[in-house]
Amino acid sequence: MPDEMAQPLIRGRGPGGGLHHHHHHLEASASDHSDPIIGILGTGDFSRSLAMRLVASGYQVVVGSRNPQRFAALFPEEAEVTSQIEAANQADLVFMALFPEHYSTLAELKVALSGKPLVDVSNASHISRGGRSNAQQLADFFPECAVVKGFNTVSAWTLQTGARDGNRQVFLCSDHLHAKSWVMQISHRMGFTPLDMGLLSSSQELENLPLLLFPSWRIPVVLLLGLFIFFYLYNFTRDILHPLITENKSNFYRMPVDTVNVTLPCVALVLLALVYLPGVGAAFIQLRRGTKYQRFPGWLDRWLLQRKQLGLCSFLCAALHAIYSLSLPMRKSARFKVINEAYKQVQAGVEPLWDDEAVWRMELYVSVGIMALGLLSLLAVTSLPSVSASVNWREFSFIQSSVGHCALTAATVHTLLYGWNRAFDSRQYRFFLPPTFVLVLIPPLVVLLGRAVLLLPCVALQLRRIRRGWEKGRQIRFVMPQETNNKMEDVSNV
């Protein structure tokens, strides 16, 4: 290395490379081995994967085990497997890869570990609110050490594959800044993206993270299932029970495909309307209040946060509806029906069969339906993390808002065309139940009407002023440039 670069290190004036400060510093001061020695206590899968990763990143690793002999074979040979006390003595920084319930058995290591950073990678066995987190308990037990919480959201798998795929983010928190930033550098060098989560008090939250199972999906999925069951039963009553009772005609064979296929679009359309309803609602609330400097009610905030999931559920139903519809003519039942119809026609000797209205209706709603599906697919694709990350927020809000409303409109038109004039045909009201599409059209029409009102020049102007910080009565001077756009995005997308 050039002198002017190497010198300061010898003189300890300035470290070598920012990212790798510590080992340079260590180099300068204590050991002449330029890297810190990383200790790992425990010999489980995580411990092994961690050792592999650290070795692969060029660190010197020492593993502490109760019986080194039998576990050594499971570790990369570059890693030294020794007794716990030995490892604790050698290491500059220690990963605690043990069950939290075993922390208490490490009493004899207290002296050896004193003053060293300890990384608590443990997870809670169940979601806990309140109480001391594992990391906090570790800190209580080793008050001399700088406890850092982290890596618990990383799986042994990701460690082995070196974060090529799998989540690259490592959440870290600690009350000791130097220890935290040191662990940050190590995780950087391991190919992860460290994310500082503040003080050790957030460790509980971090320990709960891996225990959560799609929290943001719970409500949308429940809603999806609920709507599906409701509409399935509704259609079952109208299409299968009614003919059975009135004409004693058995249509049970329609249950697996036909009934499912009339149910899916209902769910899809209602869910899609629910994606855009809260945005319209929020706009009206702001107009009513004449300000945007008041929080929305909690339920509305939560609803706004679930739109992405609602939209994807809606897309899933729409896609299944498309496949089911396309599979209709393939079925034996359809085939038999055509043949029998042809047979009847021949027996009756009627003129060639053609119902122009029926033809037009179907050609139109098929075509519009396909377009609606195409637009929904665009929305689904742009909500993929990597795609939404590669568009700027103006593009994202354009897709999610404009294209989204086009999709909703197309889907509504598709349903209207499907319904045609049958809403006004009394025979369609079996058991006095209106045709399904009549019920289903209510939410989207509400959204589209509300949206239409918001687009009225006067209303639109007022809303824009409010979103730029204007307030009924008083005038704010300081507002944020992007406001309009952010707000728009904030309210009508994601």
Next chain:
Amino acid sequence: MPDEMAQPLIRGRGPGGGLHHHHHHLEASASDHSDPIIGILGTGDFSRSLAMRLVASGYQVVVGSRNPQRFAALFPEEAEVTSQIEAANQADLVFMALFPEHYSTLAELKVALSGKPLVDVSNASHISRGGRSNAQQLADFFPECAVVKGFNTVSAWTLQTGARDGNRQVFLCSDHLHAKSWVMQISHRMGFTPLDMGLLSSSQELENLPLLLFPSWRIPVVLLLGLFIFFYLYNFTRDILHPLITENKSNFYRMPVDTVNVTLPCVALVLLALVYLPGVGAAFIQLRRGTKYQRFPGWLDRWLLQRKQLGLCSFLCAALHAIYSLSLPMRKSARFKVINEAYKQVQAGVEPLWDDEAVWRMELYVSVGIMALGLLSLLAVTSLPSVSASVNWREFSFIQSSVGHCALTAATVHTLLYGWNRAFDSRQYRFFLPPTFVLVLIPPLVVLLGRAVLLLPCVALQLRRIRRGWEKGRQIRFVMPQETNNKMEDVSNV
């Protein structure tokens, strides 16, 4: 912390951790609060989201407002909301979250802000070329401060969700390196990926970024629409106008589905050919010139850059074409036709109906068509940012080039089989207009022929030599190993 680690800090010899140099330094020197105090001027959405994020990342935040009382409630309680002058005095670094037009009203803060880094997060209201950017105006107004441009591409939404989803990149530029690198560390700690865009002169470009709406998609989408309209009218004339005029037969019902469905594949095939045409063209230009050390004409460069978008547009049309085709037998019209045909057959009392050629033709082009779609889907999936990021460039170029040409070939064969011998049937030339597939086949056949020529041993050899740096007449000695491959990729993919 171990002594040999803590010592130097106390003595201020070397900072703690690279990523978090500054607060360590501050700790070492001035305050014993180890973090810088981050100030925010303005109280809009962006300001609030920024405050949340900074607090969540463990920073001490002070917000400057015109009337702290009424805005305090909107900010996290960890953040101190106070007067502007107070905030300016306390802060070590200040985010300017105000309308640029209000900068001038901050005259009284000049002393308090003097010498401090100011981060300009503002966006332009409209795309501007030339003139002074907001950031430059800020720098003019606060000549004492180190103005850093950045975060303007980040939305309030992304800030709130802590960059879990949404774009992680933060573009920064400044004439003051220390201020810039400090802001880089802060954005790192907030979980973003800072990207250094050089000096403040690039701030204009940064301010334009969020105003761009899919710039790279404009031409391909316009092309898509143009082609669609042209071919739709062309098919409308041949399939609907012609029978109406000649046989007075009304086929208008075919407009929504049939006509759309014969138009989509035309657009898809032409667009797909346009993806591979420039690559072939570039190769011939290089052969002609006998060197690769000359830039391609501008239009060709731009064309080469739009191939990904062209390919995805083509895929969209192909997918829609598939769905439309699959929906054909589902329609009432198809059903009526079958029944009437059966009726006619019975009336005529003819032998069982079977046209072996028609059957073979259709079986073949359906099968080839599905394969073409499958290959196109592979291309589409690999062009997803996260997928293309997980393959090395040789794999990427293999998919985009080899698989791409297979898809083009399959699509061409699909069209040839569909056309069958009808190109030579004079009755197909209604109004002397050739069948659509005849027009559509020209571009892909040009590409495939050009490609075939380039694969001739002699030509291929010559081209390889040129791409390895050989030049007509003279011999270059120093070329880059990856050249061939990069060039190949450069020309025939992405």
Next chain:
Amino acid sequence: MPDEMAQPLIRGRGPGGGLHHHHHHLEASASDHSDPIIGILGTGDFSRSLAMRLVASGYQVVVGSRNPQRFAALFPEEAEVTSQIEAANQADLVFMALFPEHYSTLAELKVALSGKPLVDVSNASHISRGGRSNAQQLADFFPECAVVKGFNTVSAWTLQTGARDGNRQVFLCSDHLHAKSWVMQISHRMGFTPLDMGLLSSSQELENLPLLLFPSWRIPVVLLLGLFIFFYLYNFTRDILHPLITENKSNFYRMPVDTVNVTLPCVALVLLALVYLPGVGAAFIQLRRGTKYQRFPGWLDRWLLQRKQLGLCSFLCAALHAIYSLSLPMRKSARFKVINEAYKQVQAGVEPLWDDEAVWRMELYVSVGIMALGLLSLLAVTSLPSVSASVNWREFSFIQSSVGHCALTAATVHTLLYGWNRAFDSRQYRFFLPPTFVLVLIPPLVVLLGRAVLLLPCVALQLRRIRRGWEKGRQIRFVMPQETNNKMEDVSNV
């Protein structure tokens, strides 16, 4: 900048910003230009793209060429293009963008380059195991320099587009830590994610990386093709040869669509079973051994690593099968058959046609099939890098394991319903060959039975104990918290 921040730099006590330590350091000590001067030797595509990127990132770039005059035009004007010796003298760090075979011609630069970091970006022309890598040869030739291997996996294209899309990871290795960390900072500033791969000895591996073409896909794709050919011939014999020989009936027209369509689901189901077979096998091995602290046999490890690819291949076949099935009624052949059936029926004058069993069977297996496809799509989507990166490993393992087994069950039921009672119909055993679905059902049924056994309370309990570190005979005290989950994930997913 505030004094307490600027001071130390002047005094050279502590550098400015971690990320950009070096130039600050240089600033403090040597030049008053705050950035290092980056040299590039060579003028190929890579060299040019590298120069653009470095200039865009605000670095001062000097390019060394044999004849600067003619190449200058190809470089950004901010970059200085000069003679090689001149460039070597000016630069603080040099990128070697030349053919490795030309390294030896740089003898005259030895003095000028001495003590400077050299970045070897070259690739091997062919995969090599053993021998000296290009980088090692460079180090042998310039023993005075700090050779860093890296950027060889980055394409000229990615450099130009500034890592907006394309792979952001840059793998670096070197025996000189300061040089490596300096290059890390540079790549960081260029917008890449540097990943430390340890010492220069790993350079061979790095040079092989770009030469690998989907190594993890080879076996699954070969398996896919093999299974396809086998089942295609099998079905060809049963459905086309048999009628030809026995009834002299020519069904060759069924080859392109029908036969392909009965072959694809066979391949899909077998591949899907192969995804979950190794997990079950691994569990039984652990039960047998009574411990998890023994490595699985190599073939099982490799198999476990290929499950993602196997699953995606299976999904591809399933999706194609769906499209083929949906296209069936669209074909002329299907149309002719319906018409002829109607004709026959009329001639026979039979009652309306209806086979309730056939109808039920088909309605059921169509519906179940669509659901299986839906579940498989969920699996496919979650295996997209960006999606799997955005879920925690518990969610990932839930999807891949639970949803995966649901998909396998649905697909098996779909096949059973398709088979119906025909397995027991002797006429189905043409040439004594059992119907395809009989063969195909074996692997999935094995998996599902094995899985059922593992779910028996006693077995499940034993397995859980083993995966938490319990061992037959002895009791381990120190095991890792996440073990169960990680192991579970490790074995049954990804």
